[in-house]
Amino acid sequence: MSDATTPLTTADGKPLKAALAASMMRAKRRAFLLVAPLFLFVLVTFVVPIGQMLFQSVHNDGFSSTAPALKEWFSEHPLGTPYDESAYAALASDLKLMRENRTQGQAGTRINYDVAGTRSLFTSTARKINRMEAPWKEALLAENEDWADPNLWRAMRSASNPYTIDFYLAALDHTRDKDNNIVPVDEGRAIYGKLFLRTAILSIVITVLCMLLAFPIAHLLATLPLAKSNLLMIFVLLPFWTSLLVRTTSWMVLLQQQGVLNDVLVWLGILNNDGRLEMMYNKTGTIIAMTHILLPFMVLPLYSVMRTIPPSYVRAARSLGATSWTAFRKIYLPQTLPGIGAGALLVFILSVGYYITPALVGGADGQLISNMIAFHMQKSLNWSLAAALASLLLGGVIILYWLYDRLVGIDNMKLG
Amino acid sequence: MTNADSGDGFVVFDRVQKSYDGETLVVKDLNLSISKGEFVTMLGPSGSGKTTCLMMLAGFEMATHGEIRLDGRNINNVPPHKRGIGMVFQNYALFPHMTVGENLAFPLNVRGMNKSDQETKVKRALDMVQMGRFINRRPAQLSGGQQQRIALARALVFDPELVLMDEPLGALDKQLREHMQFEIKHLHESLGITVVYVTHDQGEALTMSDRVAVFDDGRIQQLAPPDELYERPQNSFVAQFIGENNKLPGKVESLNGDTCTVRLETGEIIAATAVNIGQSGQETLVSIRPERVEFKPEMMPEGSHMISAEVLEVIYMGDIFRTRMKVAGSTEFVMKSRNTLDQKRLTPGETIKIGWHPQDARALEPM
């Protein structure tokens, strides 16, 4: 028996702790090599792009990298300095540089995000800058008096720093006035807040609908004999096997005003021909189509949870004196919560990010925030704003995830 | 076959039949009467219909035909939650999302009992199974034996007069199982409740029960107290199913009331107790318990029948020796002898004389 205070050693006298660490290290290294491909894959395809996105939402050097003279001028002259000849000279020298490097469009685009209508100001002035002469203030204002706009100078000052929170302001329907104060945008242009709210509400409705529809199906699947439940499972998974567009289009065919469902209702005499229901190209259409598309994501986790609940729990409850309703409410339902939680989280997160379906069947009031992200990614190419919107959405989802973890516990979640 | 008179028992199965598919009967014409305070075990191999009977009694299965009465009342159409029967399930079925205390309070809660009464009752029930300090644990934090106690306490907390137990000890290891058998038995005695217990473990059935109903093929093969079941099996199935048995096939040579002589296949004639054989000349199976076989002449009971045997194998099992021998053509004949200080050790290849009392050789109708 060795003394408790002397360190243990291996048979050949090495300290036991070091030997243990060495042998564990080998096992760890081998385990790491096994996960390394996946780790790299996730890093390259997921972590890096998301990191870039987050970075881009606060970083845009479209102006700061193309207008070095103005950048210097702004750093030497604090806000409130009148824009005198020296400022215009810096502007002129930058415009010349832009002309040379063909970056006037890039610079103009960046300022245009802030002050609409300025992109062409940059491109047209840059085109003529080589024919202009000092004094620059006079020359530039003669070319276009918009150059005197204090709001434009405020925008150029803020854009001269590549790091900015302005895209987040824009994503929250705010902007800066000419004195750099944060103010809400005109009511007529405020859109993102409304869309975030609508996205959340619509997603909640879809999640609840999915829950109500999936619960009985999942229960049936879990209790039927395997052969029958497999058949039923095929019907549940069918939406997964058809292309999204085909599914969406078939909903259109079914639900539009001249569609199958309305035709049948008119034919049955339930509706008259002028009173056809509008179930497509509005919120109803979005909800129906998305509920259908996302239903499997609710059924599968529910099913996998229900499968593991032995019938003896409900039987036990019944034998202990509970009516079948009480047994369901107090015994069965609580045990399906991990499935409900997982399914709801999954469906909610997916519906928050859906945009093809709302774009096709949503009409005017079925637009979601993801449609605006797509718009800024693909059409306006204001990637920084798209990134800011996406980051806000991501943040919202993460908060939701955190809340879920606090309330239910993430280890209680069963995905399948 | 035993037909209990289905008159005035506490629990009565009266000509009960059950079929799941309309083609085969899982339970065939079951008659069983259990009196108040009795501990009855339904024992049988899987698929013999014992669990179905229990489920019908609990109300989870409907009898296809016949009547089930509880305390004189027909309960065929009473839903499970109104039967007031406590039940312990094979896998305990403790509600995993509730604490031990909540699990126990559940049956009281659904009965609308007020909180303070609930607490008293829960505490009492937990103390009864010595689990008082686990009241705030979750089932997943308990060992198998502890869960089993909680399940028991839960089935008893609302003071049911009848408690059903469906293989409640099946998941426990041997030592714990034996310990729990005593506890259940003890509770049964101290509370005076009626227990219907289902198991496929004959040891369990014999240890605990007042009476055991041996099920096979949808029928009760024998309903009797454990000792009678073991000592006097009524047919070959019971003889084979309960305990170990040596079987010697032969023909009935002569029949005289309770006794008979049987000619074995090797030509030897032995005396035996006639149980359910018809007449002389009929095929029979003579069953002899291994521990009733002796080989030392001084230990041989009076009037023993002697027959020669060749020792094939001797297995040392601690408390006993198990000797496999060739007797009257059968190579599976087993003798169990106690490992006493002066026990003589046999060696394989040795030829000896063995014997037993004719009362222990029971001539049964072959299956």
Place this chain on the structure above:
Amino acid sequence: MKKVLVLSTAIAGLAAGSASAQSVTVLSWGGSYEKSQVEAYNKPFTEATGISVNMEAADNPATPIKAQVEANNVSIDVADVEKSDAIRLCDEGLLEPLDPDTDLAAAPDGTPASDDFIDGSFTDCGVANIVWSTVMSYNTDKVDGDPTTIADFFDTTKYPGKRGLRKSAKGTLEFALMGAGVPASDVYKELGTQEGVDKAFAELDKIKGDVVWWDAGAQPPQLLADGEVVMSTAYNGRIFNAKVAEDQPFKIVWDGQLLDFDFFVIPKGAPHLKEAKEYLKFATGTKPLADQAKWISYGPARKSSAPMVGLYEDGKTEMGPEMPTAPDNMTNALVNDSEFWADHDTELSERFNAWLSS
């Protein structure tokens, strides 16, 4: 900003691999439009020069250009992009500069290229190949009477029924202003003012409850065919296709049509610059541009091509009158002002979307 997608593009570049020296990679829009280009440009080009053409399709070919050039890993030699993108990409320095007179072929009669193309066909780095148009069209089975002007589109009392409009500010506000009676020539001037924008939205308010908004070019012909709408704005090529190939009772109202160009551009750093320029010169020649009209009803951007436009591939439909650029169709036509939209898209889109959801 430039770092975005660098990595993913690099991976895409690896996958694409490198084509052989004697080939060019052309990125276009897919579908029947791509088919017209394969038939009219690529096949004759390969026949004439021996350089093979590798055709690829993208949802919007401008998007990969930005990503590829910024990642310094260009696999595209020539891309077919919308005019607004051609201007923007050029301004951002992502394209090779082009000089019409040296890089493009002269007309058969010797007219230099710079004089032979329709106005607005050049930017510093791109050249138009075809002209397409967003037009108002209707289902003759579902509309009583004979709408002839864009104003009829916004008049639901005279022509009751649902209307289809593209769910974007771009393209919709112009129609609204023309519907309110603003002549094509003044549309962008008005749209640059607050009053003009208000006027456009007031016009849209008139039919807001009757609009089915579409998003993809395939939707309007479908909506018209199903009877979901009786009138819709649509791409002229799609309507033509539905009329000729599917025999749909559709009619185009050319009044107030919104013309747009598709441009050929060469990304900066194109792997086969010499071949790319050769391809561009060939494809924008008088004959290939006239030929492409045989497969799709988009007008050639070259004046000298117009008389050579013949029959559709079915061999009986005269393509001349189906061209957006046919003189009869040009009486009140508006050319999409890409400069204007580059300046105002964000602002007007925000207002448009806010209006949509109010």
